[in-house]
Amino acid sequence: MATGETGFEDVAYDLISVQYHSLKAGHDYGQYVRDADNAGLQDIAAFFREVMEQDSARARRCHEFLRQISGTEQGGPATQ
Structure with a gap:
């Protein structure tokens, strides 16, 4: 079981x-x-909203994985 320099x-x-x-x-x-909205660039604002939703989904998925490894050997000392 390899650990990084943090010990986790x-x-x-x-x-x-x-x-x-x-x-x-x-x-x-x-x-x-907000910047794109204020500039009247709705297509760009929509793009930024899409990217924001993707990052939100990514963060949620990380949270699910962290719950999955919590209390296991793979989780390390911080999650036990």
């Missing part, structure tokens, strides 16, 4: 990292949507 299982750390970055990006995309 690499998979748990990786999932948390992807989840964090997806949520952070989703927050930032909200501003991009």
